[in-house]
Amino acid sequence: MTMPLHDWIQPISTSLRPDDTMEEAARIMLETGLDVIVVGDAAGRMIGEFSSSSLYQMIVDKMPVTVPIRDFIKTDAVTTRMDKLSEMTLEQIEQMVSNCPGAYTVVVDDHRRMIGILTRGNLARQHDDRSRAPEKSALKHPYQAMYSWDHIITCDKRMKHCIALAAKTARHNTPILLRGESGTGKELFAHAVHQESDRANGPFITVNCASIPEHLLEAEFLGYEPGAFTGAHRAGRLGKLELARGGTLFLDEIGDMPLALQAKLLRVLEGKDFFRVGGSRPIQTDVRIIAATHAPLEDMMAAKAFRADLYYRLHIMTLTIPPLRERRSDILLLAHAFIKQLNPVLNTRVTGIEEAVQEALYQYEWPGNIRQLRNVMERGMILAEEGELSFADLPEEIAQSAAAGTGRDLVHEVEKRELERTLRETNGNKTKAARLLGISRSAFYEKLKKYRI
């Protein structure tokens, strides 16, 4: 996509100075609608950029709004100086910036002469050698994805198929829906897809729709204007949708997203704009959405708790990650990998797992999947300290399940009765029933499906 340069010109005279406060920076961002502002020094030289993600970092760090932005300026963003630019034609510059992923800005002086370009890639290098991919490691984004395909340990055929599909889809902007039980590695996949995509240099931002109270989620997602509601930050706040511009927004537990917000997300997925809470200016953003859930969306859709149009938009590329008990060959592979990973972290010298214990790990059902396996290994290694893991190092339920079948059927029966009783009590109102049981709506639907209630 070739952008006209004039959309991206910032005069150095209107730039921020290192002594400007966070409040001033936020005001300018909201006024101009820009999410990257050039920072200049007293002599009119550009020294870096201050972006919405820097601002967000200051908010996260609970900085008072009167703190200067000095320590949050990104200086690695200034990649080309005037002497280089002056050798190039306007077309060359335009071509160069349009080839560069991420935001960019051409900075001009008072006489409208270009004095530099802000970009997330290294323009000088790209100009010298276009065939080379932009160097990812050189970029210091505060919201980088942390995992790649190398972190997903598996020898399972279905998993390998999932990885191949995800890798293929990564380069397109298609939304991806990751399904699978808790702890199966959905978040790991989301990170790896981002890393594999053309957006790898952009931010990777996560919103967990289940962990944020419903009334706050909208502001978290869309952002808000100054004074949007009681308790709002004076300077307003950028939402995750804007922070993720040029990158990936990972929506974890999407089954818990309120219906009103689902409608707004759908608009964004259709390339339309959105409004900040309390705002009247439509905002466009450019994000790739990856959503994850363990909830039975189809049932929620039938019960009008999840929008059908959003479901079909997300369903285009669905990856279902199998639970660990359906890929038992991964259990011991992962257990041994965790020993290797954790020995240096825990300062232990565990050499392996006794054979009978391996059998117990293999037989266990792993309701918490890989997260549970990792925790069990960590605990076992702390107890064992060295040598092979024995039964004494395992939590009781795992050792027992190997020895004598399980009492799980009983537990399930009790849980099923409790669900039925609560539903009767609320005359079939599922939202009320979930609230009474103290679990999320999506977890409730998941249980109803599990017990065929």
Ligand SMILES: Nc1ncnc2c1ncn2[C@@H]1O[C@H](COP(=O)(O)OP(=O)(O)OP(=O)(O)O)[C@@H](O)[C@H]1O
């Ligand atoms: N294939 C794998 N190889 C190595 N580690 C894994 C693998 N899958 C998951 N993990 C690890 O297991 C833990 C849980 O994974 P993750 O958070 O991605 O699961 P999830 O499906 O997103 O869970 P939830 O739905 O509860 O958010 C993490 O510590 C992750 O690093």
